Amino acid sequence: MQYHGLSSVFFLSLCFGIVLVAYGQEEHTRRSVLDQRWxxxxxxxxxxxxxxxxxxxxxxxxxxxxxxxxxxxxxxxxxxxxxxxxxxxxxxxxxxxxxxxxxxxxxxxxxxxxxxxxxxxxxxxxxxxxxxxxxxxxxxxxxxxxxxxxxxxxxxTPCKYAGKSIGFHVNEGSSPYWLSLMVVYADGDGDVSSMHIQEAGSGKWEEMKHLWGAYWVIIKGPLKGPFSVKVTTSTGKSLTAKNVIPSNWTPKSTYNTNSKFK
Known part of the structure; x- marks a missing residue:
């Protein structure tokens, strides 16, 4: 009886595991595209x-x-x-x-x-x-x-901005020790779930923190440009803009990229 009980538990656990895997795959698929239901x-x-x-x-x-x-x-x-x-x-x-x-x-x-x-x-x-x-x-x-x-x-629905390049707007008050950015004209998903920045000469991506509204910030310094920026959306699409923000950047300026979300 113990043997059959263990077999039943193993079978149920295996089935539950398969269900979890299937659910995870379905959830991944759901998140990878914009939901078209009304x-x-x-x-x-x-x-x-x-x-x-x-x-x-x-x-x-x-x-x-x-x-x-x-x-x-x-x-x-x-x-x-x-x-x-x-x-x-x-x-x-x-x-x-x-x-x-x-x-x-x-x-x-x-x-x-x-x-x-x-x-x-x-x-x-x-x-x-x-x-x-x-x-x-x-x-x-x-x-x-x-x-x-x-x-x-x-x-x-996908955001479409014909004739506009995706841009990174530098927040007013930004400095080499407090750099805040906002993405504008982000086609596709349109929103931002995470943002990372890479300094000149560095192979490390630094995570930016959500500040407020559409703005993200990194507090560290002195930060040295040009900066590359990596953006990820709510469905997991990402964009990497190499050296998009020049070393002589200024607050309240917007710097554009030809990179696209993939």
């Missing part, structure tokens, strides 16, 4: 009726929110979307469910601000007035805004 959520709007929403916003994109291609595509996100800043830059398609006054087409928006007061029962997008209005049928934009809150469906 999920229920809520949407409101803020700012001016035809406005861009944020004036800088909690992600720190500053005047970029008022310039194309981001102009009019701004959304603040509830905590589950904002993710304490790590959700900054992610792109979503949003569709209104009230087909009496809403178009069936989706609008594409980018998380560029935080909405700490948004509802938490479902993911909540607080859209710019311009983006919210584009959900409406022709001539119904103001009627839609007057509703205030909508039931919507949403999904992640």
């Amino acid at each position: 999920f229920p959520g809520h949407a409101t709007w803020y700012g001016e009726p035809e406005g861009d929403g944020s004036n800088g916003g909690a992600c720190g994109y500053s005047k970029l929110v008022n310039e194309k291609p981001l102009k009019g595509r701004v959304s603040a996100g509830a905590p589950v979307l904002f993710q304490k800043g790590k959700g900054c830059g992610a792109c979503y398609k949003v569709k209104c469910m009230d087909h009496k006054i809403c178009s069936k087409r989706a609008v594409t928006v980018t998380i560029m601000d935080e909405c700490p007061g948004c509802r938490t029962d479902k993911p909540h997008f607080d859209l710019s007035g311009a983006a919210f209005g584009r959900l409406a049928l022709p001539g119904q934009a103001q009627v839609l805004r007057n509703k205030g809150e909508l039931d919507i469906t949403y999904r992640r």
Whole structure:
């Protein structure tokens, strides 16, 4: 009886292990691509009726929110979307469910601000007035805004910035002892889950810490450029920009790369 009991335990353990491996593979596959399913959520709007929403916003994109291609595509996100800043830059398609006054087409928006007061029962997008209005049928934009809150469906979508190179913006106040960077126009996933930096003449990648919004920082020094930067997104895609930040870098400057996420 003991022999059969041990065999049963071994068989169950083996099956459980196979299930865990299969689940792990499925989870890896799920995370390796943007989820194409549509999920229920809520949407409101803020700012001016035809406005861009944020004036800088909690992600720190500053005047970029008022310039194309981001102009009019701004959304603040509830905590589950904002993710304490790590959700900054992610792109979503949003569709209104009230087909009496809403178009069936989706609008594409980018998380560029935080909405700490948004509802938490479902993911909540607080859209710019311009983006919210584009959900409406022709001539119904103001009627839609007057509703205030909508039931919507949403999904992640790749960020596309035609004609724009991915850039690294140096935070105001940066120095050789405190260097802070933000990624702009990050195509594909759009968000950043980790960032590493490599000094001139070094073979070591130093991990940067999340600072606030879309900004990351390394506190060490004196740091010597030019700097290479490695970025990883929420689905594990990565980009390495060799010597992208020159030795004579200056705060509030943006340095572009031709590298792409893989």
